[in-house]
Amino acid sequence: LIGEGKPALFVNTPDLLDHLRGTYAPDSDVSYDEQFERIRNVSVLILDDLGTQNNTEWAKEKLYQIINYRYNNRLPTVFTTNQMLEDIEPRIRSRLMDKELVARVQILSHDFRRPFAEREMTELSSLNLHRNQTFKNFRTNVPTAKDRGNLERALSLAQEFAESPNGWLVFYSEGIFGNGKTHLAAAIANHLTYQGRSVLFVFVPDLLDHLRSTFDKASKARYDIRFNEIKKAPILVLDDLGIESLTDWAREKIYQLFNYRYNANLITIITTSKNPKTQIDPKIATLMLNGRFEYPFKITAGPYNFNI
Numbered sequence: 001l002i003g004e005g006k007p008a009l010f011v012n013t014p015d016l017l018d019h020l021r022g023t024y025a026p027d028s029d030v031s032y033d034e035q036f037e038r039i040r041n042v043s044v045l046i047l048d049d050l051g052t053q054n055n056t057e058w059a060k061e062k063l064y065q066i067i068n069y070r071y072n073n074r075l076p077t078v079f080t081t082n083q084m085l086e087d088i089e090p091r092i093r094s095r096l097m098d099k100e101l102v103a104r105v106q107i108l109s110h111d112f113r114r115p116f117a118e119r120e121m122t123e124l125s126s127l128n129l130h131r132n133q134t135f136k137n138f139r140t141n142v143p144t145a146k147d148r149g150n151l152e153r154a155l156s157l158a159q160e161f162a163e164s165p166n167g168w169l170v171f172y173s174e175g176i177f178g179n180g181k182t183h184l185a186a187a188i189a190n191h192l193t194y195q196g197r198s199v200l201f202v203f204v205p206d207l208l209d210h211l212r213s214t215f216d217k218a219s220k221a222r223y224d225i226r227f228n229e230i231k232k233a234p235i236l237v238l239d240d241l242g243i244e245s246l247t248d249w250a251r252e253k254i255y256q257l258f259n260y261r262y263n264a265n266l267i268t269i270i271t272t273s274k275n276p277k278t279q280i281d282p283k284i285a286t287l288m289l290n291g292r293f294e295y296p297f298k299i300t301a302g303p304y305n306f307n308i
Contacts, residue, residue, distance in 0.1 A: 008042070008043060012049050013050050013063070014052055020035060040070060041075070045066075046077075046080075049081065050079050050080065050083070051083035055089070068091070084228060124206075125199075125202060127237075134191075138183055140152050140155060154171065158184040158185075165197075167265070167267065168261075171270070171297055171299055172298055173299045176273060178303040180299060181299055182240070185201070185269050185270075192235060199234075199236075200229075201237040201239065202237065203240055204240050207238070227253075230257060232260075232264075234267065237269045237270075238270045242274040242279065258284055258288075276289055
């Protein structure tokens with residue numbers, strides 16, 4: 001806009017409030033009223049990092065006055081924020097929810113300002129523990145032809161999914177642990193991560209522990225924010241579904257997670273040592289077996305660690 005000769009103001013939200021406070025200084029070159037009018041009447045206002053300001057009553061009042069004025073006068077305004085809409089101050093949120101005036105865009109990409117190796121390493125993700133699990137080192141040279149063919153088909157399916165991820169993919173085996181399910185899921189996650197995709201890899205019992213921990217008074221994380229991070233992850237890998245302690249609370253959380261991702265058609269990869277048809281909670285299994293994605297693939301080979 002500025003390059004086209006159009007006036008615009010780009011300002012970090014905490015800095016905007018500091019500029020207003022600065023006008024109270026005795027040696028200020030501009031009065032508060034002049035600065036306030038300049039900000040709220042600028043042709044195009046871009047407020048960066050809304051929500052990072054110290055929300056004193058004064059700050060909330062000033063921001064609302066500016067936003068409400070521009071809302072009522074239909075002045076072009078751009079906001080960026082890392083907050084969920086429901087966490088924004090109610091009066092401001094009411095303005096941002098006007099569908100006729102406001103276009104909201106959710107950006108799900110990773111943070112390009114962080115080093116590549118750290119992009120996907122939120123405290124929830126355990127993908128760093130599986131960095132060495134790739135398609136290249138997945139071994140299929142097992143003793144029997146039947147198991148060898150089964151593992152080769154599983155590998156081929158995982159590679160195809162990684163090249164064109166869509167819907168859900170489920171690897172399961174009945175009561176057999178260590179036969180390559182987690183390796184294949186991690187290989188997909190690593191492949192997509194190195195392509196720049198945002199992936200959350202989480203061990204299901206750890207997921208539930210992370211949610212429970214938010215109920216601790218000393219926790220700095222909020223339950224709703226943490227659960228939303230999991231529910232809305234662009235690509236989610238759920239490792240070892242079914243070994244968690246299925247209390248009523250745990251069963252409800254897992255169903256809420258699955259139901260949200262099913263309705264939103266978000267890419268999901270699941271590993272489990274239980275048969276979804278007979279050993280998984282029926283409400284959850286219904287979503288896993290609905291036919292909208294790759295049919296669950298059963299790995300019948302024995303323990304993978306013993307085959308290498």
